[in-house]
Amino acid sequence: MNIDLCPNCGSSTYTKSGIINDRQRYKCKKCGYYFSVNKVGKKIDDYYVNKALQLYLEGLTYREIERILGISHVSIMNWVKKYNIKRPLNTNYHPTYKILNGNELSNYFQNPKNLSGAGVLVTELGDKFMLIKWERFRD
Numbered sequence: 301m302n303i304d305l306c307p308n309c310g311s312s313t314y315t316k317s318g319i320i321n322d323r324q325r326y327k328c329k330k331c332g333y334y335f336s337v338n339k340v341g342k343k344i345d346d347y348y349v350n351k352a353l354q355l356y357l358e359g360l361t362y363r364e365i366e367r368i369l370g371i372s373h374v375s376i377m378n379w380v381k382k383y384n385i386k387r388p389l390n391t392n393y394h395p396t397y398k399i400l401n402g403n404e405l406s407n408y409f410q411n412p413k414n415l416s417g418a419g420v421l422v423t424e425l426g427d428k429f430m431l432i433k434w435e436r437f438r439d
Contacts, residue, residue, distance in 0.1 A: 308333035344371060352376045353385055354423065358432050359395040368399070368425070397432045405429050 303326060305312055311330035318325045323336045348369055355365045362373035379385075400408060405422065408414055408431065421432045 303337060306331065306333055307335050344375065349379055351423070351425065353379060353383065355430075355432075356380055356385060357387060358397075358421065359387070359434075360397065360432075364397075368397075368430070395432050395434050397430055399425060399428050399430050401428050405431065 303314065306314055306326075306328040309328060309331040311328055313329040314326045315329060316324060317327040317334060320336065325334060325336045327334050348371055352365050352369055352371060352375075355368065356362070356376065360368075362376050365371070365376050366373040398408075414420075419434045423430050423432070
């Protein structure tokens with residue numbers, strides 16, 4: 301991996317200064333700051349981060365989101381903490397969800413019975429659509 305600039309002062313003059321934890325260490329000639337190359341890890345596309353947070357706000361659990369998107373529930377939990385996401389406190393509604401393709405979604409909305417009695421949200425999920433429906437808890 302190429303180092304362009306010192307992260308402390310922005311200088312392009314530095315020298316190698318040993319290896320720590322299997323990572324090359326460098327020393328800036330201008331300011332004397334020691335730094336190393338950042339790890340290159342697996343980065344998840346922002347689309348999936350946004351989608352996971354949307355689904356969390358819609359009331360789905362971490363494990364449900366994990367099954368739908370194929371992303372670890374621990375990663376989702378970390379994103380919720382990182383972005384300080386809070387769910388609404390209203391617990392009178394319980395979301396149910398279905399994953400449909402375009403034709404199934406069209407057929408779903410052609411049935412008038414599906415259009416009354418609950419709020420519905422449709423969101424894109426790759427090449428399919430997720431339909432989230434809220435219904436009141438029945439006592």
